[in-house]
Structure formats: C-alpha cells, structure tokens
Amino acid sequence: MSEVLDLADAGAVHVATPAPSFLFRLGAALVVLSLVLMVVGPWITPYDPNRPTFEISEPPPALTAIPGLLWRVITGAPHDPIHWFGTDSSGLDVFSRVVAAPRTDVAIAVGANVVSLILGSLLGLLAGFARPWIAGTVMRISDLIQAFPVFITGMILVTFAGRSNMTIVLTLAFLYTPIYVRLTRAEVLSQRTRGFVDAARVLGKPEGFIALRHVLPNALAPSLIQASVTIGFAILMTAGLSFVGAGVRPPTPEWGLMIAASANELIQGEWWSSLFPGLAISLTVFGYAAFGNGLERIYDR
C-alpha cells in the first residue's frame, strides 16, 4: 500500500516539476558559491585586488590558449603571470576583484535582509496579534515606506548618511522591512486561529509567549523564501547604487563600481573589465531568484 502511494507521489512530482528541480539545484549551487566567496573571497585571490600590476588593460587569454595555460598552472611549469579576466585600465587584476567583491556585495545584501527579516517578522507578528490600532499603525507605516520610490530613496539615504557599507545595509533594511511585515502578518492571521494556538491558550500560556513561541516559527516560511529573492534584489541595488556613484566608495572591489569604472573603456573595445563583474552580478542574482522560486514550489506542494 505504501509502495503504491510512494510511486504515485513520485510520479506526480516528476510530472509537475521536472525542470524546476534543475533550476533549483543550479540556484542553490550559485547561492552557496556566492556565500562561500563572501567569506573566503578576498583570501583566495591570485593578486592583491587593490594593488595595480604592471600590465595595463591587458586582455584575458584567448580561449584557445586557456587549456595550455591551465596545464602549466597544474604542472607548475614556469609561466608569465596570468590574468584570467585580464587587467583594467589601472592595471588591477579583474579576476581577483571579481572574486573579492562578494565580501562587499553579498555581505551587504545578506546583512540587510537579516536585519529587515528580524525587524519585519517581529513587527508583522505585532500587527497580527496586537490591538487593532497598533496593527493599523504598523500597516500604515509599511504602506508609507512602500510608496517611496525605492532606488531614489536608497540614493538619498545612503548619500546623506555617508556612503559606507553600514549605511547601505541599514537603508536597504529600512526599505525591505515592509515586505516582511506584510508576509508575516498574513501568515500570522491564518495561524492564530489554528488548534495548537487554542491549545496553548487553554493551558494558560501568556499571549506574548504564544505569539513568539508557537505562532512566529510557523509564520516564518513565506518570509524565508522571500528572503532568497530579496537578497538578489539587494545585490542589484547595491551594485546599481555604486554604479551611479551613490554607493560603496572606490577603490573597494565591488561589481557595480568595477562596471562604472570601465564603462568608458568598453566603447574603445576593452570589454573584459566590465563584462566579468556584470556576469558575476547576473549569475548571482539569477541564482538567488532560481533558488527562491524552487523553495516556493517545494513549500506550496
């Protein structure tokens, strides 16, 4: 009997979502890679990301030369210094900077989402549990923050508060908190009438204890799934802010800054110093989106 059920289950899963599981795995791999680089990135770069080398605007090795170079690196044969992604117009090694950047980009995005997730879920819990006027106030403030034009408000707050990693984290956290307030509140409202809440109440547990201990853990799933997508958007925003000059300060290795710094050289044919950081943003954010989408499907099922 159970075998039949299992088969039916497996079949249904297989028909409904063949591709997302691949997308999900790809996303998960990219997310893990970005998190690993966030921690170890600056330690494993072949060159110092902030010290110019002697080769200026050197293109990356041709595709046909890569196997030979790799062989030399592996066998330890003598070779000229290799710049896998070339060097930019100040002679900085692009590969090293791309690898070192998650320490800024991903760390800011994750930090901002951790702060707003904690703040947002607590406020959402409050809005779902407290007296109507408190809940109303929380929701109206959320509405107000969500009416702000996100990017421009981000530019204003970061520039005026002094452009540093911390101000970007706090600004993004401020802008993203309402998302989590909304998600948590909706979930709290559907959870608070469930049997286990009544059971706890019958046992005489205080209301605050029920909210934090029983309802909150059960109301977090949508927010955690959303966090994956929002981390991706936070990376886009961090890079975008520094691209227009309202984010991280140069010469920090940061993807958006790297693209901004080499945008002019691009037209003269120096494509490599902006292609690779952009590719890094593109793949990372796509990874978080795919991962979040996969989580969403698993949770819905």
Add this chain to the structure above:
Amino acid sequence: MLNFIARRLVVAMFQLVGLVLVVFFAIRMLPADPVARLVGMNSTPEAYRMSQQALGLDKPMLEQLRSYIAGVATGDFGRSWVSGAPVMEDIRNVLPVTIELITISFILAFLISVPLGMLCALRPGGVADTATFTYSLFAGSQPEFWWGLLFIYIFFAMLGWAPPPLGRLDPMSTPPASISGFITVDSLLAGNIAAFRDGLHHLMLPVATKVFVLSGPIIKMVRQNMVRVLGADYVLYARASGLPPWRVALIALKNALVPALTLLGVLYGYILGGAVLIETVFSLGGIGQYAVRSVLAFDYPAIQAVVLVIAAISLFVYLALDVIHAWIDPRLAS
C-alpha cells in the same frame, strides 16, 4: 464607486504628505552638510554663515518646513541650488524623457510578454513553459545597467547599428519645438520626420534593455494568473462546449489580465523610480539622471520635488488602474 475613489484619493494624499515630510526631515537630519559642499572645505566661518543664511538653513527646522509648505501650497517648489532655475521648470524638462522611455518600454514588454505567458500557462510543465519560465526568471533578475552597456558595445561599438549613447537626439540635429515634451510626439506634430526617426533611433537600445528586463516579471505574472484562471469551472464549460483552444484561451486571458492591472500599476511606479540606471548609461537626461545629480549635489529643493513628483505619478497610476479594476470588477469597490 465614487466612495471607493474618494477613499483611495484620501489615502493617497496622506501617503504623499507623509512621504514629503519623511524626505524633508531625513535630508536635514542626516549628517550630510550641503553648505560645506557649496562653499568648500576651507571657507571662512563668515562665508559659511552667509551661505547658510542664503539657503535658509540657519532657521529652525520647523520654520523651514513652514515656509516650504507655504511655497508648495502656492505651487512654488523652490529653486535648485545648483542651476538656480525653479525646480518645477527643471522637472518639466526632464520628466517627459523618462515617461516616454518607460511607457514605450512598458507597452512593448507587455505586448511581448502576454503571448509568452499564455504559452507557458497552456501547457504547464511542458518544454515551452520550462524554457519561457527560465527566461523570465533570468530576465527578471538582471542588472539593467550592465545589459545597457553590453548592448552599446555590441550594437554601437561593434556593429554600428545604434547611435552613440549620448542623449535623446543627435547633437547636430535641431530638436522639434517642445509642445508635449515627448520627442517622438513633438517631432510628429511638427511634421519633422527626420527628428522622429532620430528620436526612435536613440530610443532603440534603452528600450530594448528595459523591455528585456521588464519582460521577466510580466511573463511570470501573466503565467500565474492564466494557470489559475484555466482551472476555473467556466473554462471547463467552454472546453466542454467544444470551443477551439484559442477561443478558450482568449476567454481566460480577459479574466487573467484584470487582476494583473493592479500589479502593472505597481510595476510602472517601480520602474519610474528605477529609470535612474538606464538614463545614466545612455545619458538620456530624464528625471532619473536629474535625481542622481541632485542627490550627489545635496540639492534639497530638487530632491524634495523629485521624490514628490515620482511618488505622485506612481500613486496616480496605481489609483487609476485600481479604479479601472474596480470598474471592470464591481465586487472590489464594495
């Protein structure tokens, strides 16, 4: 219905006032010092004080707020500290550029995304669905400024199809007289076909970038709504009545797009505020670039006006689409 609109208008007004107040106090309370930026670091204290007085920043904050509100009430949003021109005049020049860009992009993205989203929904889990859905997930998570640069490299630097990314029109051409402010509309009104073509030519790459990025969320939205609607009883009935699949799809599409209106409104407001990046890449000189310039120069009156105008337009579009939504589906208004 009127009641519904009135209620929404009141809420929107409150949001606007709240927004203006938050921005007003935020830029004054955060540590940035516009006076020091204007007079320079090595100025004498007298020069600093004089400049502070000229900008009105020596008065208490509530006093400043009072005179600001008095100005806004009479339609005077102050003069830009950088250009010296009235802020509203500046904005009247830059806003049409942005509106033109994002409206064209929005319509094109919508026209491309609806059939793709339907294609996905007709056979969920099929090959077409998987491919399109992956594409939409990818497109929806891309750095548009980088794609803009990439397009410039390919279509301008390599192929020479696109004009240089240096504004809305060729610098050598004469722009049409400004009537609506939209280059495409004005040039047609003036019968200036050359300027019209030049304007479209310069819009080619920014619009392509924007459409690419926008198509992601719209496809996802259409697909979701279509899948939901296709499961409804009346679709089953239509199928059972023997209607051809495309007629069934059209019936479903109508019902799938109505709830999407609200989301479209939110999206429009979102990209209006997010036009900063694409305008910077292509030097289009719209409100996004104006915002960057104002923020980096600590130009208080300009910043306040930009936020107010963008938020007001977003809220208005949002409200208008909600009203249309409620008009099509009266259950909402009650």
